[in-house]
Amino acid sequence: xxxxxxxxxxxxxxxxxxxxxxxxxxxxxxxxxxxxxxxxxxxxxxxxxxxxxxxxxxxxxxxxxxxxxxxxxxxxxxxxxxxxxxxxxxxxxxxxxxxxxxxxxxxxxxxxxxxxxxxxxxxxxxxxxxxxxxxxxxxxxxxxxxxxxxxxxxxxxxxxxxxxxxxxxxxxxxxxxxx
Numbered sequence: 333x334x335x336x337x338x339x340x341x342x343x344x345x346x347x348x349x350x351x352x353x354x355x356x357x358x359x360x361x362x363x364x365x366x367x368x369x370x371x372x373x374x375x376x377x378x379x380x381x382x383x384x385x386x387x388x389x390x391x392x393x394x395x396x397x398x399x400x401x402x403x404x405x406x407x408x409x410x411x412x413x414x415x416x417x418x419x420x421x422x423x424x425x426x427x428x429x430x431x432x433x434x435x436x437x438x439x440x441x442x443x444x445x446x447x448x449x450x451x452x453x454x455x456x457x458x459x460x461x462x463x464x465x466x467x468x469x470x471x472x473x474x475x476x477x478x479x480x481x482x483x484x485x486x487x488x489x490x491x492x493x494x495x496x497x498x499x500x501x502x503x504x505x506x507x508x509x510x511x
Contacts, residue, residue, distance in 0.1 A: 371495050374415070378489040382412040392430060392459045395490045400430070405486035412479040413492050417471050422497035425467045425478060427451060428490040432459045437485035441467050444476050451480065453487050462490060468497060 377397035379388040386409050389402035401411050417423060431437050437453040449467040456463050478492060
């Protein structure tokens, strides 16, 4: 038995479905790619930073640069990066790490000697798996120091990526197709 569609509801659903299909197939409104925002990224290798009571190693795969910081596992241990940014603003500090201790690690982050944040490094599946921990901070233009100091549980630290805070965008999302 065929169902009879009501005029308004069927038209509204058909328009919504056609609009969604056009967007998925790229047939929607023209997009000005020149408006897409790009962000600079600078990577600082941990093995090139100033190390205190920590060492470097290459015994796990997947690291960048010439190795990673290992033995970063006791009170007083730290890695200090010298960084530079061209413009003042909000920045994201992304620490690339490995952690297979079975525990969530946390380490203090100091920017120019000021305790800025507690970075959290969740446990991963192995020491060969790499994740990122994110900290946001305001930086003036010029040179800065970023120190990550042991708080609890060991991690291997591969690098620090510094990038301006990304502006969020909204996506097209239809949550109710029936109205």
